[in-house]
Amino acid sequence: MCGIHAVISNVAPAPLSPAIKEALCNRGPDYFGQHATRIPNGDDSGATFLRFTSTVLSLRGDRVAAQPFIHPQTGSVLCWNGEAWKIGGCAIQGNDGQAIFGLLSEASASVTGEEAIIDVLRSIQGPFAFVYLDKVAGKVYYGRDRLGRRSLLASGSDDGGSLVLSSIADTCDASWNEVEADGVYVLNLVKNCPDTGALSHLSLSPSRYEWMVKGGEDLVLSIGKFNMSLPTDSTLLLASSNPVKMLREQLINALRLRILNIPLPPSASTSTSSPPDTRIAILFSGGLDCTVLARLCHDLLPEGQAVDLLNVAFENPRVAGQLRKQANGAEADVYESCPDRATGRKAFAELREVCPGRKFRFITINVPYTETSSHRAQVISLMHPHNTEMDLSIAYALHFAARGQGLCYEQSDPASPSVLYCAPARVLLSGLGADELFGGYVRHATAFSRQGYRGLVDELKLDVSRLGKRNLGRDDRVMAHWGKEVRFPYLDEEVVKWAVERPAWEKCDFDNPEEVSGVEPGKRVLRLLAQELGLKQVAVEKKRAIQFGSRTAKMESGRVKGTALVS
Helix, strand or coil: CEEEEEEEECCCCCCCCHHHHHHHHHHCECEEEEEEEEEECCCCCCEEEEEEEEEECCCCCCCCCCCCEECCCCCCEEEEEECCCEECCEECCCCHHHHHHHHHHHHHHCCCCHHHHHHHHHCEECCEEEEEEECCCCEEEEEECCCCCCCCEEEECCCCCEEEEECCCCCCCCCEEECCCCCEEEEECCCCCCCCCCCCCHHHCCEEECCCCCCCCCEECCCEECCCCCCCCCCCCCCCCHHHHHHHHHHHHHHHHHHCCCCCCCCCCCCCCCCCCEEEEEECCCCHHHHHHHHHHHHHCCCCCEEEEEEEEECCHHHHHHHHHHCCCCCCCCCCCCHHHHHHHHHHHHHHHHCCCCCEEEEEEEECHHHHHHCHHHHHHHHCCCCEHHHHHHHHHHHHHHHCEEEEECCCCCCCCEEEEECCCCEEECCCCHHHHHCCCHHHHHHHHHHHHHHHHHHHHHHHHCHHHCCHHHHHHHHHCCCCEEECHHHCHHHHHHHHHCCHHHCCCCCCCHHHHCCCCCCHHHHHHHHHCCCCCHHHCCCCCHHHHCCCCCCCCCCCCCCCECC
């Protein structure tokens, strides 16, 4: 995880404000670097000024790789924020940013130039955002991966004379927009204005290369063709068979890339003198998606590594008042009554039973209403340009969960001793994406009830198609603030490709009720996998949105709509 910031302007840019510098350093606390350069217009009329800033959270290779990357001969520059798990189908050893910069530099020097650069970028598998200057050609390339898993925002000046690209906004004004995750954008700095060579309406002028040129109307996310086939036999039953086995293999491969060979965090909890080796933590509601990841991590991690399960619960004033009424004025535990706390404790107990040799720790992150209120302005700033009440309620939950400060339980008994704890892991795992891929939302069941498999297939395709346009940039910003990197195994490109190319009835099986297979139809392939992994209780857990499970929704008023703008 890194923070990147680039300014392209007709005039020398002002220094970074203290606020944006601090925000970038929060994302990348291990290194801060800047590089300024200029590109002459060619007619002595002036130049285009560029300044690149990078902060680094070092998680790849055996040392911190200084950024921005600068080519000593050509002066080309790369700001890289992401993880290239594979390039051209081959796994990357060592620092991925250095490897990509080397390939981009070779492509820049090739006869095909721009085409070769685009080919390199298209070959990357993993979450990323980047800004690359090919100085010799006078071109700037920028963009986000095809799923939009890393944040990149753009802000242009009113006169069109400057463009700022940044991991995070420096102000909550309307000038900032998220760069679409639909391809690579290219600015030709020399030819923007044929008469003078100067920039002209820079924020509106980039050309775009799509992530995949061909694919047809059923291509989704430039990853794979969505399987639109319909069953010919209404009695088909998804059983614990080939699709379940293949899903397990896909998830293990995705996790192997994301959880092995992570360097030791530079600091660990100060609550004990010798904390166990802990390099990953899981955003943990106790639901199906995250608990399956925790269980599979046990199969892959070295025996001595611990795994922290981050479970967040909020004091919601409305709910707290209701609980006090029910308790006849007695003090009520507003945190233990949260739905995600209850499911989290049950799933923790089941994991401990199924994986007795693994040190799982259940971290209860309790957030008082006063603390939520004190962080409000900060969270609104981090999630910008997203600005609805639903955005805020989700952002609260992710923001405090990622911070990882709470009580540490090493036994499943809620009354067991606990200590104040700050999770040391700098890599977080999230189960996001499973509902879209495997049919976990209520709307999927509704679509099936109205139009059968035709309606279900259309709804699934719609959900998958807009993954790159939804909220991953927002989530990245609110969690990376703590110097943590969130990784999404379900959104691995190969997992997504496998899932979209499977027929709907091999993922969710609404033709057969729960009584037939023992688990509900939504995400049935994942529920059957949970059963195979020994997670009998987790396999039957119902889907619950994070803002309701943690009780961040409707904290002030029960009548506020999720689509209402934050005031």
